[in-house]
Amino acid sequence: MFERGIYKLWYIDNRPSPNLLKMRTSTFPRGPWSEPEICKVEGVPEDRELWHLDVVKVKDGYDALFVLINKGKRLRKAELYFGTSEDGVNWKLLSVPILIPSERDWDNWLIYRSTAILLEEKEVGGVISRRYAVWYSACSKGKEWHTGYTEFSVCINDGKIILCNAS
Numbered sequence: 001m002f003e004r005g006i007y008k009l010w011y012i013d014n015r016p017s018p019n020l021l022k023m024r025t026s027t028f029p030r031g032p033w034s035e036p037e038i039c040k041v042e043g044v045p046e047d048r049e050l051w052h053l054d055v056v057k058v059k060d061g062y063d064a065l066f067v068l069i070n071k072g073k074r075l076r077k078a079e080l081y082f083g084t085s086e087d088g089v090n091w092k093l094l095s096v097p098i099l100i101p102s103e104r105d106w107d108n109w110l111i112y113r114s115t116a117i118l119l120e121e122k123e124v125g126g127v128i129s130r131r132y133a134v135w136y137s138a139c140s141k142g143k144e145w146h147t148g149y150t151e152f153s154v155c156i157n158d159g160k161i162i163l164c165n166a167s
Contacts, residue, residue, distance in 0.1 A: 001057060008088060009033070010064070012050045017071065019049040023088055041083065043093035047071055051078065054115045058130065061086040063154075065114045065134065066093065077101075078110035080136065082154055084161060094161045098152050099136065106146045107138030119151070128156040129164060 001008045006025050013020045013036070022036040041050065045068070052067040064083045070076045079097035102108050114136035121130045131153040139145050155164035 001055060003057060008055075010039070010053060010055050010088070012053060014049075014051070017049065018044075019051065021050055021053065021091065037089060039085075039089045039091060041066075041091045041093060043083075043095060044068065052113050054113075055088075056116055056118055056132075058084075058118060059121055060128075062088050063116075063118070063130065063132075064091065065098075065116050067112065067114070068097070076110075078112060080111045080114055080134075082152070082161065084154075084156060092159065092161060094154065094163065096163070098163065099134070099150060101138070106140050106144065107148055109139045109141045109143075112137045112139065112145075126157060130154050130156075 007029055009024045011022055013022050021039040021041050023039055024033040024036055026033045048068040049071050050066055051069045053064050055062050055064045062085045066081045066083055067078055068081050069078045080099035082094040082098050083091045085091040099111050101110055114134055116132045116134045119131045119133050134150050136148050137145060138148055153164050155162050
């Protein structure tokens with residue numbers, strides 16, 4: 001991401017467990033890059049770990065889609081969560097996943113990588129609502145990979161994040 005003359009890069013460091021979200025910055029796309037800054041991610045369930053992410057710039061900070069997996073079990077129970085941050089370093093996750101494996105469809109084993117486009121962002125009465133389009137890769141129990149599409153909306157009010165039906 002390029003913002004105000006600075007390139008920003010977020011990534012998941014998966015050694016050692018627990019996996020950590022880190023951020024680096026540079027004034028040039030080829031570097032040199034800063035030393036990694038460890039980000040705080042509030043709301044990761046005790047039995048889960050960060051795996052992949054996609055960061056989107058929003059009006060007052062950043063939003064991200066995080067793939068969380070079970071600790072110690074590699075890609076078991078991979079689900080997609082939403083998080084938001086005002087500074088790119090301190091993140092807060094929605095308490096429930098926005099996308100989980102289906103019961104019987106092509107994405108019934110795991111949700112893997114995703115990317116999002118912000119479709120709409122508005123603020124009414126102090127409540128911020130954001131609507132996203134999401135493309136994601138997922139795998140069936142038969143080990144067939146596919147790409148899916150979904151949309152979701154979140155509402156943020158006094159630091160509390162909920163899924164909402166933004167209109």
